[in-house]
Amino acid sequence: MKRRKFLQQTITGVLLPSFMGGISLKALAGSPLVHSLQQRMNDDRVLVLIQLAGGNDGLNTVVPVDQYSAYLAARTNIALPEEKLLKLNGYDATALHPAMPEMQQLFNEGKLGIVQAVSYPKPNFSHFRATDIWMTAADSDKIINTGWAGRFLNDVYKGFPEDYPNTSMPDPLAIQVGSVVSSALQGPAFTMGLAISNPSSFYNLIEGKVNVDSNTRWGAQLDYIELVSRKTDQYAGVIKAAAMKVTQQSAKYPAAGKNPLADQLKIVGRLIGGGLTTKVYMVNTGSFDTHAKQTETDTSTGTHAKLLQRVSEAIGAFMDDLQLLQVQNKVMGMTFSEFGRRIKSNASGGTDHGAAAPVFYFGHSIQPGIIGTNPVIPASATVNDNLPMQTDFRSVYSSVLNNWFGLDAAAVQQVLGEQYATLPIL
Amino acid sequence: MAGQIFAGDFHMGHLDNGRRVNIYFTYKLEAGRYFAGIEPDQYSVQYMELPTVSSNLKKYKGKWGRDEVKHLLKRTMFGAPKADIDFFTSRSLRSTIKLLIETTDAVPSLPVNNYNDDKYTDEEILPGDTWITATKLSGMNSGRRRNSFKSWWIGLMLNQQRSVLEKMVLFWHNHFATETNTVDNPTMCYKHNVLLRQYAMGNFKEMVRAVTLDPAMLKYLNGNANTKKAPDENYGRELQELFTIGKGPGSHYTEADVKSAARVLTGFRIENKILPDVHGVFDAGRHDETDKQFSSFYNNTLIGGRKAKEGEGELDDLLAMLFAQEELSKFICRKLYRFFVYYQIDDTTEKNIIEPLAKTFRKNNYEIKPVLKQLFSSRHFFDMANRGALIKSPVDFTVGLCREFNVKFPGTNDYVNLYGLWNNIQNAAAQMQQNIGDPPNVAGWPAYYQEPQFDKIWINSDTLPKRNQFTDRMLNNGFARNDKKISIDPYLFAQSLQNPGDPDALVSESVQLLYAIDLPDQEKKYMKEGILLSGLQGMMSDHYWTDAWNKMTTRPDDNANKKDVTNKLKNLYRYLMNLPQYQLS
Numbered sequence A: 001m002k003r004r005k006f007l008q009q010t011i012t013g014v015l016l017p018s019f020m021g022g023i024s025l026k027a028l029a030g031s032p033l034v035h036s037l038q039q040r041m042n043d044d045r046v047l048v049l050i051q052l053a054g055g056n057d058g059l060n061t062v063v064p065v066d067q068y069s070a071y072l073a074a075r076t077n078i079a080l081p082e083e084k085l086l087k088l089n090g091y092d093a094t095a096l097h098p099a100m101p102e103m104q105q106l107f108n109e110g111k112l113g114i115v116q117a118v119s120y121p122k123p124n125f126s127h128f129r130a131t132d133i134w135m136t137a138a139d140s141d142k143i144i145n146t147g148w149a150g151r152f153l154n155d156v157y158k159g160f161p162e163d164y165p166n167t168s169m170p171d172p173l174a175i176q177v178g179s180v181v182s183s184a185l186q187g188p189a190f191t192m193g194l195a196i197s198n199p200s201s202f203y204n205l206i207e208g209k210v211n212v213d214s215n216t217r218w219g220a221q222l223d224y225i226e227l228v229s230r231k232t233d234q235y236a237g238v239i240k241a242a243a244m245k246v247t248q249q250s251a252k253y254p255a256a257g258k259n260p261l262a263d264q265l266k267i268v269g270r271l272i273g274g275g276l277t278t279k280v281y282m283v284n285t286g287s288f289d290t291h292a293k294q295t296e297t298d299t300s301t302g303t304h305a306k307l308l309q310r311v312s313e314a315i316g317a318f319m320d321d322l323q324l325l326q327v328q329n330k331v332m333g334m335t336f337s338e339f340g341r342r343i344k345s346n347a348s349g350g351t352d353h354g355a356a357a358p359v360f361y362f363g364h365s366i367q368p369g370i371i372g373t374n375p376v377i378p379a380s381a382t383v384n385d386n387l388p389m390q391t392d393f394r395s396v397y398s399s400v401l402n403n404w405f406g407l408d409a410a411a412v413q414q415v416l417g418e419q420y421a422t423l424p425i426l
Numbered sequence B: 001m002a003g004q005i006f007a008g009d010f011h012m013g014h015l016d017n018g019r020r021v022n023i024y025f026t027y028k029l030e031a032g033r034y035f036a037g038i039e040p041d042q043y044s045v046q047y048m049e050l051p052t053v054s055s056n057l058k059k060y061k062g063k064w065g066r067d068e069v070k071h072l073l074k075r076t077m078f079g080a081p082k083a084d085i086d087f088f089t090s091r092s093l094r095s096t097i098k099l100l101i102e103t104t105d106a107v108p109s110l111p112v113n114n115y116n117d118d119k120y121t122d123e124e125i126l127p128g129d130t131w132i133t134a135t136k137l138s139g140m141n142s143g144r145r146r147n148s149f150k151s152w153w154i155g156l157m158l159n160q161q162r163s164v165l166e167k168m169v170l171f172w173h174n175h176f177a178t179e180t181n182t183v184d185n186p187t188m189c190y191k192h193n194v195l196l197r198q199y200a201m202g203n204f205k206e207m208v209r210a211v212t213l214d215p216a217m218l219k220y221l222n223g224n225a226n227t228k229k230a231p232d233e234n235y236g237r238e239l240q241e242l243f244t245i246g247k248g249p250g251s252h253y254t255e256a257d258v259k260s261a262a263r264v265l266t267g268f269r270i271e272n273k274i275l276p277d278v279h280g281v282f283d284a285g286r287h288d289e290t291d292k293q294f295s296s297f298y299n300n301t302l303i304g305g306r307k308a309k310e311g312e313g314e315l316d317d318l319l320a321m322l323f324a325q326e327e328l329s330k331f332i333c334r335k336l337y338r339f340f341v342y343y344q345i346d347d348t349t350e351k352n353i354i355e356p357l358a359k360t361f362r363k364n365n366y367e368i369k370p371v372l373k374q375l376f377s378s379r380h381f382f383d384m385a386n387r388g389a390l391i392k393s394p395v396d397f398t399v400g401l402c403r404e405f406n407v408k409f410p411g412t413n414d415y416v417n418l419y420g421l422w423n424n425i426q427n428a429a430a431q432m433q434q435n436i437g438d439p440p441n442v443a444g445w446p447a448y449y450q451e452p453q454f455d456k457i458w459i460n461s462d463t464l465p466k467r468n469q470f471t472d473r474m475l476n477n478g479f480a481r482n483d484k485k486i487s488i489d490p491y492l493f494a495q496s497l498q499n500p501g502d503p504d505a506l507v508s509e510s511v512q513l514l515y516a517i518d519l520p521d522q523e524k525k526y527m528k529e530g531i532l533l534s535g536l537q538g539m540m541s542d543h544y545w546t547d548a549w550n551k552m553t554t555r556p557d558d559n560a561n562k563k564d565v566t567n568k569l570k571n572l573y574r575y576l577m578n579l580p581q582y583q584l585s
Helices: A032-043 A065-074 A101-108 A127-136 A148-156 A199-207 A217-232 A236-245 A260-273 A303-324 A393-404 A409-416 B066-076 B082-089 B093-102 B139-158 B165-175 B186-199 B204-212 B215-220 B234-244 B255-264 B308-323 B326-340 B347-363 B368-376 B394-404 B412-431 B454-458 B463-475 B490-495 B503-514 B521-532 B539-554 B559-578
Strands: A046-052 A062-064 A086-088 A091-096 A112-119 A174-177 A193-196 A280-285 A331-336 A357-363 A369-371 B009-014 B021-030 B033-037 B043-047 B268-271 B279-282 B479-481 B484-486
Touching (some): A046 A260, A065 A091, A086 A101, A112 A393, A148 A174, A148 A409, A174 A260, A199 A260, A217 A236, A217 B454, A236 A260, A260 A280, A260 A303, A280 A303, A303 A331, A331 A393, A357 A393, A393 A409, B066 B082, B066 B093, B066 B503, B139 B165, B139 B186, B139 B394, B139 B412, B165 B186, B165 B326, B186 B215, B204 B308, B215 B268, B234 B308, B234 B326, B279 B308, B326 B347, B347 B368, B394 B463, B412 B463, B412 B479, B463 B559, B490 B559, B503 B539, B503 B559, B521 B559, B539 B559
Parallel strands (some): A046 A331, A112 A369, A174 A193, A174 A280
Antiparallel strands (some): A062 A091, A086 A091, A112 A357, A331 A357, B009 B021, B021 B033, B268 B279, B479 B484
């Protein structure tokens, strides 16, 4: 039996989910009962990372209502109509894009929080480089070859992959729904993640289907190799077994193919619900690279609205699913994007690559609210103006590692290289 | 365990040529589709209603483009490197086939002493000199030289000319299978290989005669011990069962025929066993001079016993008798067909392909080239139904990868590292169950003959991960010997393509080069967006890849960009090589 670092931590009250069975656990914090409960909960805690690929326009996602006139001035062609913005309880100065009613509801129910203006010093404006920085948690001017979540998993699960799967960790450490395992999951020598290449391959696995034209000579050969491949994959069995345990999922998920992010999260929900003990899931959706025509004439509609609608719908359905599957307390999720976009919109009705942007975090046991303040929009923003950073993205990671997974400060520092302030997200 | 995937009925039955009894089980999965398994780790998918491919041996007159060249090269060479596809696409099918068949290596290099180490120094053969002239054989140098031999052979495959020769050498090695472990004499192993090269594209009848007198074969199948006092039937049996007549539907020779053939073959033995000029001789004193009677299958042929030196002539009588059987030509053509086209020979294929091809073989007095020429020029060979229908053998897989990705090896003057790295490739193929020089037995590798799975045997729960590990490894650290390393340079490979800065073109051309069959556009789009564009979608985002690609030239010192582009290319090629499609030829 391997000792896991996050089992060894001492626990403080603030980390606990607010309520369980009607009893405030905060009230019990420090008691031996809660201590052991916390250990158990820590052990089966799951993190779901949602990558918004392309650089999400944060300013049209979380709108600083208190500066609406400056906002309107900077974005005459794409500013969202004030009356359509979705209000957040207790935070009159801030509102969400009209396409995000599910996330508004989650916020108002205390299951979703926002970290304002997340970035890092000397932000990079290249998609690929900025993505790499977020994945590796590197400084802007440093190249790191491992991913932040990969280093975390490598520290906790010593001897991976040689000694795995084993009885204490029979499941994949991390699962990527996507063609390639994200560099965030790259460990020092091996990737710590397993890719489920796309939703249809997942359902083919579950249903035992092969997906080629088997009525041909080459197709028959492929079928065979596919079968051996599944049999060979040491994790195919546990994934299938977990999936088979779940027979019903939330009705809030849209029909398959309508919302790719929802399709991915539905798989994640099914695997968590089926008891897979995988620690980290990574999903992604895009493309948020809205250089041109990000809205229609009605600025609350159009490309960006559609993208956010999918995110909101998917997260809403996923959260509902977690509750239905009775695993809501062991899951937290967060969104991230490689950068935000420029304050001032461009003449094509879009926005160019920018810097800081909000991060959403969600879960049934998070501490809700808004961390940080509305970004300040200059009275007359120029094309070069960017939103300044309020929170280093590594502070978010640090909080997740420390407060969600229970790593102590030294262990967190080992993963992130430096110490970053933790945030009250849990 | 098999039962975890399937459930069904068990059957027991004789499969294939009567040599083995296998227990197998079939499962009806869906209408018309059956799965059969042999051993827990081996599954075979039998599609009982796979459509018959009825195209014939008439000259192919269809499209001659990159896909056709690629198909021809993947089958007749080890992999189809872009440069070779370019070369032949500008030529006609006719001239391509001519080049592939007529080009034979001038004189291959000779295997050298690469093997001095802290435990052994060859006192006779200097480092870097060939050991085929060696006169001293010992327990210390035998294994080392045999390893050198195998490395050398892999080197010939890796550096093959634009010719079917190397594939044919492997074909004949599998056909006239011998094992270096049993022969246990590196000079004999080397000479056996030279013999296969000499006759690979020549006359089959002459080849069988030469193999009969080949020292390695005399040792391996005990011809050396076959004397009138104690006839050894081993070679006499395999000569008929595996080398000439086979066990196909038209083969009816008898056990008595095996005994008679063995007696004809008495007297051949190895001369100068450990010297460089080791060869087979006819030793009249050991020859059975009595008459040899054969069965009705051979038209009751009587091979009259001949005296003294004349006894050797009985071999020619025997060959004449064997080669009078039409079944012989069909047997060889079936084997060629399975090696180069597709494993399953149904009635239609037997009638449309095997019979006329065998006729060509006989009509040309068992010259091999006309047969290959007819097969490779045929409508049937280029039939879409047969493309991608073979599973790559381990040697094809490993050597083909090195050739298609243009993996650079050290020069011949750095023979220690060169042979070491060749050995890494040879060993990788061996791990995947194809150890050249040492097939499992005299029947060769089961993938070339074992009903009903054939080439599916190459893929099981042990070998498939090894294939994936090999491709992953070649993309990452590769193999290293001292200061030398072989690995795939994904950037160089991408650079060799037409338009690598266009992410669609990069994916499409990579797929076209590496796969025998195309992928659906949706899959390609998925790879482009998921891998090259970090999740960005739509045509509008393509320029991000283009910019990053171009920056490799304009800003070569931008390490962040270099890492990004290299990682994306690695991910792309890893993904491509991990898909089942990469296993097909």
